[in-house]
Amino acid sequence: MARRTQGTSAGLDRERIAAAAVVLVDRDGLERFGVRRLAEELGVDPMSIYHHIKGKAALLDAMSEAVLAEVAAGVDDAPRDWEEITRWTAHRYREMAYRHPRVFPLLATRAQTSPVALAALERLVTAMREAGLPDQAVADAPLMLFGFLNGYLLAVLSGGSDVVGDMPAIDATAYPTMATLTPLQVGFGSVAEFDRMLDAVLGGIRNRADR
Structure with missing residues (x-):
């Protein structure tokens, strides 16, 4: 051209x-x-x-905003309950990461302060406050959620965007407890595993709120 x-x-x-x-x-x-x-x-x-x-830094931010806009698409039909909003957002975020595994590290390693990113957080924390969660739990929730999402998805995608499998075998003599638990760590990268981890994050937020 x-x-x-x-x-x-x-x-x-x-x-x-x-x-x-x-x-x-x-x-x-x-x-x-x-x-x-x-x-x-x-x-x-x-x-x-x-x-x-x-500049290049602004270009990387524009790329991040472009893929985050995919997460926000259809938000008008998203649920209103804070736990449902969290699950909806998390699964949309995961799907975006699998579509753009080579772009995704930008989201995990750069501050996301674009209007599309802030609008998503505003929607989540507003729903939490309306549900009566204490402000400290609400303030901590985005870091807990996206700390999990970014760390987990980086780990999964580091092996390729289509990696779903089991954890490698562990020497039962040297690490007996880990070997016992390995059968429970099946489906690495699967939706089922993702939901188990997300349940733990949501449970943590609920516990903070209860205290």
């Missing part, structure tokens, strides 16, 4: 640039991502991108 010269209209906007960047990282990975490579994909001069997004 012939590259447009700097200053010539390329029909670009922030959303189109971010979407193209997500496609590029999905294909080639973050380690190969750069503004020049993105400009080549779009057929523009790199300065055309900088006209809309000021």
Whole structure:
């Protein structure tokens, strides 16, 4: 594709640039991502991108916001109970991570302060306060939830986006208790395992509220 010269209209906007960047990282990975490579994909001069997004850090934030928008899609039909909102959000987040395993590390390693991210948190904490949970439990809940989601999904996706399996066998002589528990750690990366872990997080939030 012939590259447009700097200053010539390329029909670009922030959303189109971010979407193209997500496609590029999905294909080639973050380690190969750069503004020049993105400009080549779009057929523009790199300065055309900088006209809309000021630097690589801002571009990474725009990519994060683009995939988080997928999580928020359909939010008008989401439940209103705080536990149901948490489950709905968590499963949508998981599905997004599996669609974009190479983009996902951005969400786990960079502060997410975009309007779409803050709107999701506002919806969750508002439902918690309306249900009567104490403010300290509500304030701690987003970190508990996304600490779990980001850590768990990074661990699962590090082996590939389609990894679902059992934990490796453990030497029962050296580690007898761990070996005994291994059969209960089945379905690594599965929806069933995800729900078990999410139940534990929700239980922790409820316990904080009860205290």
